[in-house]
Amino acid sequence: MKTLKTLFRDELADMYDAERRLVKALPKMAKAATCPDLRKAILSHLKETQGHVKKLEQVFQSFDEKVRGQTCEATVGLLEEADEIAADFKGSPAINAALISAAQKVEHYEIASYGCLHEWAGLLGNTRAAGLLQEILDEEKAANESLTELARASSNEDALGESDGMGSEKAAGNASGKLRRGVRPVVAGRNRAGFSSR
Numbered sequence: 792m793k794t795l796k797t798l799f800r801d802e803l804a805d806m807y808d809a810e811r812r813l814v815k816a817l818p819k820m821a822k823a824a825t826c827p828d829l830r831k832a833i834l835s836h837l838k839e840t841q842g843h844v845k846k847l848e849q850v851f852q853s854f855d856e857k858v859r860g861q862t863c864e865a866t867v868g869l870l871e872e873a874d875e876i877a878a879d880f881k882g883s884p885a886i887n888a889a890l891i892s893a894a895q896k897v898e899h900y901e902i903a904s905y906g907c908l909h910e911w912a913g914l915l916g917n918t919r920a921a922g923l924l925q926e927i928l929d930e931e932k933a934a935n936e937s938l939t940e941l942a943r944a945s946s947n948e949d950a951l952g953e954s955d956g957m958g959s960e961k962a963a964g965n966a967s968g969k970l971r972r973g974v975r976p977v978v979a980g981r982n983r984a985g986f987s988s989r
């Protein structure tokens with residue numbers, strides 16, 4: 792019978808795979824970033840991510856389980872998209888906004904996953920595991936917030952290029968019209984409007 796313990800184990804193995812993939816992917820994302828602060832933030836999250844791998848190993852051990860990973864298809868997909876977006880926006884003023892959007896999708900996935908894992912560890916009566924998972928969850932939330940701040944500080948504005956934010960896709964500096972959801976000028980413009988009204 793599949794119970795919460797099975798669900799917990801499977802999700803843990805998924806996240807172990809996800810974190811190991813991120814350890815490989817984050818240096819590439821940092822290299823693609825042209826904003827020095829963004830590069831620094833990605834590299835600092837890389838260090839935390841290496842710590843997440845270790846912490847997850849401790850979570851397995853706290854359950855007397857063998858450490859194992861199982862392919863996290865969601866992370867595979869999100870990282871493929873990040874690669875694609877980095878290639879599409881290379882040399883564009885929207886590159887940093889594009890990278891932030893890709894990184895935030897990963898962070899949101901991790902926040903959802905660790906939120907569940909933390910709750911389940913508590914229900915399974917393993918306070919050591921619950922504590923470790925809470926530590927990871929807190930770092931993912933902080934990383935996500937830093938990305939939002941970086942987007943608001945300059946990357947979204949930079950992504951507007953020469954346009955006034957209400958123009959066509961061409962106006963955002965991408966003549967091939969490859970702009971994607973999340974980095975459209977209208978979104979950046981909305982953020983900007985949000986600030987001035989605060």
Ligand SMILES: [Fe+2]
Pocket residue numbers: 810839840843901927931
């Ligand atoms: Fe992580």
